Amino acid sequence: MMNDPRAEILRQAAQLFAQKGYVESSLSEVARSLNYSKGAIYNYFSSKQEIYDAIIIFTLTGLNDASAAAVKREDTPAEQLKQFMVAHARFLADNYDCFVTMLVGFSGMANTGLKDDALALRDAHEGLLRRIIADGVADGSFRAVGAAMTGRAVLSLLSWMVRWFKPGGDKSAEDVALEYHDLLVRGLVA
Template sequence: MPRQRSDQVKTAKAPVGRPPRMPAPRATILDAAAKLFAAHGFEGASLNDVAQAVGVTKAAVYHYFPTKKDIFDEMMVDLLERQYVAVGTEVNLAESPPEKLKAFMRAQAEFLEANHAAFVVMLHGFGGIEKNHWTEQQLALRDRYEQLLRTLLADGKASGAFAVDDVATAARAVLSLMNWMVRWFRPDGKTRAADFALQYYKLIVSGLRPRS
């Protein structure tokens, strides 16, 4: 897991003096940075802001993450890896394609809610669309996750459980519903993300046209 890579950054840019004593320093820094980047955008929060939020010096943050982009990169890899495990486990436990789709949508919503700040950073951390922030590793992890969804939809199509013209379009539709949640879902609201996801599941499975 990326949060255990702390040895790797010591060589090139070692800071002066000893690192500060923090329990789980990398996770602490990532959590604080996620909240700041989610609120103000990646470019609206500095390494200094992160240090202040954690209660250490900028040099202390620098000891673990030489650049702000290093924080972002580790945050994304960590998020995408944990999402794949969390959602994939639920999908694997479900038996039929419809149950797997329901499990996918519910588990992703729960994961979004439990990791709200980092999710906002992933999907809404930057203004504009020109810069390519994503590393090859992150893109591969994102594609692996989408493939999980495409596979269960394709299995449902093959078994006759789903009537799908185009699996890629259906997968994109499901992910659009889930991803746009970062723009309106409030973790402090009275409805859980998983409940919204189940409403979406029912809608996308049943369709708007009445069934006679």
């Protein structure tokens, strides 16, 4: 067994779900790929669904922590927006399989308590972003855009990366985030 079997199981399961889809993956396959017995998995999770739910919570918690930490290091809303985007993109690249898993079935969480937790985490992440945008409008760094619509645009740019970005390619996730940030801040007008 590895140092943190629970984390290992989540990582391996996310890889399998991302490749084959949730429905077509089995707990036995997760166990086999880790050289665990199925019984060893049951020490940590009682079902495939429980693993799925745990992946979603792990991913959203990590995403929140990463963006909050990045934002805390900056003083101005303008710089906070940039670092929020970079941190989100980097976390997505580092946990790519988890984001693929989440994309395919966020609404598929079985544990309603955990589903509420997931929605709260998602709202906290979006809430931090809206706060940054509203602060930037208030201090004159940004023009008077709506925080909800603009936050949604930022998260759309970052979230769609799971559909085309491949970690380890020519361009890093941070590069993509910085390009999007520049486009968003400066706009298209000549």
